[in-house]
Amino acid sequence: MTYPQLKKITMGAQIAAMLRAAILGGELAPGSAVVETSLALRFGVSRGPLREAMRELIDEGLLITVPYTGTKVLELSPADINDIYSMRICLEKFAFEQIWDRRDDAFREQILQRHAALLAAIDANDDVASIEAELNLHGLAYEMAQNAILMKTWNGIRGRLQLYWAAHHRAHHMQGPQRTGHDDYVSLAIGNDLDLMRAEIESHMQRGLEITKAQVQGELSTRV
Amino acid sequence: MTYPQLKKITMGAQIAAMLRAAILGGELAPGSAVVETSLALRFGVSRGPLREAMRELIDEGLLITVPYTGTKVLELSPADINDIYSMRICLEKFAFEQIWDRRDDAFREQILQRHAALLAAIDANDDVASIEAELNLHGLAYEMAQNAILMKTWNGIRGRLQLYWAAHHRAHHMQGPQRTGHDDYVSLAIGNDLDLMRAEIESHMQRGLEITKAQVQGELSTRV
DNA sequence: TCATAATCGATTGTCAACAATGTTTGGGGG
DNA sequence: CCCCCAAACATTGTTGACAATCGATTATGA
Incomplete structure (x- = not known):
């Protein structure tokens, strides 16, 4: 029925x-x-x-x-990417601070499940699915925070990132999510040291930003 | 012409x-x-x-x-107010971190000017103008940060706050912005200790949240 | 009397035609 | 050859009428 x-x-x-x-x-x-x-x-x-x-x-x-x-x-400039990543650091730390003391088994199960989905998409060499899986993994903290304004802002960031990554992947065979890129993120997210998690978010984003910037640099040099 | x-x-x-x-x-x-x-x-x-x-x-x-x-x-619940204020703490700290090293004379002039406008509105007993002036004062850091996503999020917060405050002022003669409420905020914002500014933002918001909650409490007791 | 179903009013959703605006293109004059 | 202007074109903005849906009200039967 x-x-x-x-x-x-x-x-x-x-x-x-x-x-x-x-x-x-x-x-x-x-x-x-x-x-x-x-x-x-x-x-x-x-x-x-x-x-x-x-x-x-x-x-x-x-x-x-x-x-x-x-x-x-929308066309995103390198400055926009900078803005987005600095906001990601700020908001994702905030999201984890909000949910830290009420993470439960359902949370741990979800984050492991989404990480597995990401690994599967990477192994399948599916760029579009990998991007979506990575954003789903990061989105979990936002969803659990249950804050309407936070969620709306994350959706805006998420859309812009997906737009940017998807376009550059197709155009330039850009480096996608790495298989071991989220191991620390996941293990710290289910661990018990909030300060370490904060540091991981910062370094994780810094890494992502550098990969993106290297890509832009490559584009520019190609055109010269 | x-x-x-x-x-x-x-x-x-x-x-x-x-x-x-x-x-x-x-x-x-x-x-x-x-x-x-x-x-x-x-x-x-x-x-x-x-x-x-x-x-x-x-x-x-x-x-x-x-x-x-x-x-x-929109009708805002006490939980919404909590969400809004926790976001304000997060975002306003972020905004000041972003602009801290490039504050210039124009910034100092603007913040003093907007503070003066707030004091004038309070002295004139104009609630609507006071609310707008307070939000303008806090908005300066966001404007200077020049981050499109941050600005959009702030606008959403700003509108909700203005809606809530305006409605409660009219309905319940709620306590408006206080004359000395932003002295520390302004002096620290043009000072040189970012950590103190961060602490001021947290305590400032905590104070605002408590005033709001006390108001809600008063409303409830009135209805019983 | 109560539960159920049909009806009515109010409100939003959708459509196709028309108006206003910005951009482009082509010609004429210097 | 270049610059300026005007007309044509493409696109969005606006309008009024019609259709679809929802919520409440009323009628109906047991």
């Missing part, structure tokens, strides 16, 4: 999900124009719900729009 | 500003319904731009909506 959906999902919401997948999947590359009429045609709806969907992605920071002119997929 | 505006402002954006003012000004109290058709009539526009405006306030967290049913002004 199939259960009927209790609340009708609007077309705008469904299209927002599809559009998000198209952007994060690289179908719409950063900087490319996003035109209402053509997308409305593609999804088989009117411009109304499509605008609603685009508005949602604009709020998430995946799209930027200028009145009467147009909308395009 | 008056200069023409370079970019045309859409009706939706203008209405978003008016609607935001109406909510923060208390004309639309927390929990009250916000109906598209009646507001469209009131502002003299169609439902299209009005939906756009409402969508903007939904993103800021001032409104909440459920499909096919309705939209209303």
Whole structure:
């Protein structure tokens, strides 16, 4: 037996999900124009719900729009990446501080499970799945913190990172998540030394930022 | 000679500003319904731009909506206030860490100026102006940090605080910002001891949170 | 009287046409 | 050859009408 959906999902919401997948999947590359009429045609709806969907992605920071002119997929500068990573350090430490004393078996089970999923995606050489698995792993602390504003901010960061990584992976065969990259993170997250966890978050992010910057450097030298 | 505006402002954006003012000004109290058709009539526009405006306030967290049913002004629970204040501690410390080594004369001038504006509003017994002035004072660090995600998060916090404070001031003659409440904050912000500034932010927020909680307590006892 | 189902009103969701704006392109003059 | 202007084009902004859904109310039967 199939259960009927209790609340009708609007077309705008469904299209927002599809559009998000198209952007994060690289179908719409950063900087490319996003035109209402053509997308409305593609999804088989009117411009109304499509605008609603685009508005949602604009709020998430995946799209930027200028009145009467147009909308395009966000392009992140190296400075933006810096901002994102410094925010990640701040917020992820905060998230762990909030949940530290109420971590339970369900938490430990979840983090091990998500780590296993990440390892599986890496072993399968699936870049898209690896990126998503890594973000899911880091997202656990945010989810458990149960703070609406924190969660919304994390979602914005998460989307931008996914957008950036996905685009660069496809374009430049960028180095993906490493198999041993999260061992310390996971073991400390289920351990009992909050200060060590704080330090791990900082070094973990620093490492990620350096990998990203090295990639940008490589891009620039390629173009010279 | 008056200069023409370079970019045309859409009706939706203008209405978003008016609607935001109406909510923060208390004309639309927390929990009250916000109906598209009646507001469209009131502002003299169609439902299209009005939906756009409402969508903007939904993103800021001032409104909440459920499909096919309705939209209303956000009501904050004591737990929400806790979340907001813990986020404020985290983010404001972060903002000052980011700007600490590049504070200049313009910064010192601005913070003194905004502090003076706050004192003036308190002396004038203008609650609405006092709230706005206090948030402007705290906002300076965020503005100077020049981090888009940080700024967006702060705006969300700022709006919720303004909504909550404004509503409770009107309803319960709640205690407003105190005249000497920000002296330490300002002097430490232009000083040279970052650790002391961090401690001041924590104690400042703790104080604000306790005032709010005492107010909620008073409300509850009044109703019994 | 109570539980259940049909109906009504209110509100939001969706659509297609029209208006306003920004950008581009092509021509004319210096 | 370059610069400026004007007209055409592409895109978004706005509108009013219609459809879908939800919540409450009322009727109905046991």
